[in-house]
Amino acid sequence: MRKFNKQHFFGLIFFSLFCLGLIAPFTFLTVPENEPEKSQSIAPEQTVKKAIKKAERPRHEVKLPNFAKISDVKEKKRRFFAFIKPAVMAENNKILTARAEIERLIAQLTLEQPFSE
Numbered sequence: 765m766r767k768f769n770k771q772h773f774f775g776l777i778f779f780s781l782f783c784l785g786l787i788a789p790f791t792f793l794t795v796p797e798n799e800p801e802k803s804q805s806i807a808p809e810q811t812v813k814k815a816i817k818k819a820e821r822p823r824h825e826v827k828l829p830n831f832a833k834i835s836d837v838k839e840k841k842r843r844f845f846a847f848i849k850p851a852v853m854a855e856n857n858k859i860l861t862a863r864a865e866i867e868r869l870i871a872q873l874t875l876e877q878p879f880s881e
Contacts, residue, residue: 829847834840872878 829843831840831844834843
């Protein structure tokens with residue numbers, strides 16, 4: 765049988781305090797006795813307006829494939845990735861440019877050179 769050492773004791777104390785910390789906030793909650801009924805509304809009833817849904821348009825000129833007409837899943841997937849690839853490549857290039865600039869600034873900081881160009 766294992767000995768009960770200080771590490772186990774402190775672990776048990778920590779676990780107990782952790783459980784107490786999780787449970788304690790819920791022990792002080794009070795249950796409201798008189799909940800207002802729905803018929804006793806303070807504000808007058810308002811009419812709900814239905815939102816008009818607008819078709820979303822791309823921010824740049826792009827030819828959107830009609831994915832609804834493609835029934836083959838593999839073909840739909842191939843066309844989707846072919847459609848999305850130029851945008852992904854453009855974003856990746858922006859990230860690589862930003863990363864190169866950050867690496868340049870870190871190198872200048874490491875060499876204690878001024879940041880001005």
